[in-house]
Amino acid sequence: MTARFNKRTIQKALKSFNIIKFLKKEKIDYKDHAGGEIRICCPQCEDTKFHLYYNYKPNHHGRGLFICHKCNFTGNIIHLVSEIKGTSFPETLKIIAGRLTRRSVSEAKMTLESRSPSHVSKELSDIKSIHLPPNFKLLTHNIPYLRNRRITLVDIKKYGIGICTKGFYRDRIILPEYMGGKLVFWQARSILSEKEWRRKYGYSEEKDFKKVLNPKGSNSRSILGGYDKAQKYDLVVICEGFFDMMRVGKRAICLNGKKMSFEQFIILADMNPSRIAIMLDSNAKKEARDTYDLLKDFIETAIVHLPKDDPDSFKRPELRQFILDAFKKKIPKKALIHRSLKSSYYNK
Numbered sequence: 001m002t003a004r005f006n007k008r009t010i011q012k013a014l015k016s017f018n019i020i021k022f023l024k025k026e027k028i029d030y031k032d033h034a035g036g037e038i039r040i041c042c043p044q045c046e047d048t049k050f051h052l053y054y055n056y057k058p059n060h061h062g063r064g065l066f067i068c069h070k071c072n073f074t075g076n077i078i079h080l081v082s083e084i085k086g087t088s089f090p091e092t093l094k095i096i097a098g099r100l101t102r103r104s105v106s107e108a109k110m111t112l113e114s115r116s117p118s119h120v121s122k123e124l125s126d127i128k129s130i131h132l133p134p135n136f137k138l139l140t141h142n143i144p145y146l147r148n149r150r151i152t153l154v155d156i157k158k159y160g161i162g163i164c165t166k167g168f169y170r171d172r173i174i175l176p177e178y179m180g181g182k183l184v185f186w187q188a189r190s191i192l193s194e195k196e197w198r199r200k201y202g203y204s205e206e207k208d209f210k211k212v213l214n215p216k217g218s219n220s221r222s223i224l225g226g227y228d229k230a231q232k233y234d235l236v237v238i239c240e241g242f243f244d245m246m247r248v249g250k251r252a253i254c255l256n257g258k259k260m261s262f263e264q265f266i267i268l269a270d271m272n273p274s275r276i277a278i279m280l281d282s283n284a285k286k287e288a289r290d291t292y293d294l295l296k297d298f299i300e301t302a303i304v305h306l307p308k309d310d311p312d313s314f315k316r317p318e319l320r321q322f323i324l325d326a327f328k329k330k331i332p333k334k335a336l337i338h339r340s341l342k343s344s345y346y347n348k
């Protein structure tokens, strides 16, 4: 976890997490020190001599952080639990947030509801902005690579898609991702297949052909693609990739992957939409379920089950219908009351 998405909701969950109980349950040996520190054998380096130190006492300096003095493995409780259990970020959060009391969930909700725009912009201002690749040019016409993906010139302009025709990123389209007006990430996708690339350039320069290149030092998992467009909407749709996001439209965000990272969860919670539709590829049912479990206590959430492939395989109106259907599946409380009144009436 980076401190820049420092959200009270998650901090609360982290604070209420009882490491001793957890270790006992997992049958992990530990040494407890009065100074607010416990020691365990590091799960990362086959340590047998309790080299991992974890600070857990309230108000203790460095609270919530651990370090292994053998292999330098360091992080917070999420990293530690994740390493011990072998779970992903969302799964780990579930383990930790699962210990939230009913009261702290409602407190967390209130925290989310009372967030102010200035608070959000403060968090956004901490995200590092990057530059477009050299020789980047905005596309002013459509190209076969995009046209074959049913992407129109209108969409190309809307999402600021560009191309590099020379330099290191030549023959690649650039898909930029902005947050708060700042460029925070981009993908450079080859418009040539490896075969076509080799025919054109041989083996001289790029030994390992990569379909997608990302800016050095960037982390696609700590940002949400489509943030600037989607934050205006009450209903936000979570997708995997950039093209899926474009297919769904302006209310879509993309994870740049199947699993929602901790940072992405914080940003999404901060966007605070009133409804979230999870629309991952049809082969990501488990990841969709994990994300759903994570969000459902905070925001009305539904999983969109696509009949095949991914959002990019459908037309926008079809996707809209899938989303509506996903929310309809859950019976609203009002309807339930209505039905029970009716049935008691008939039973008389």
Ligand SMILES: [Zn+2]
Pocket (backbone or CB within 6 Å): 042, 043, 044, 045, 046, 047, 051, 068, 069, 070, 071, 072, 073
């Ligand atoms: Zn270690």
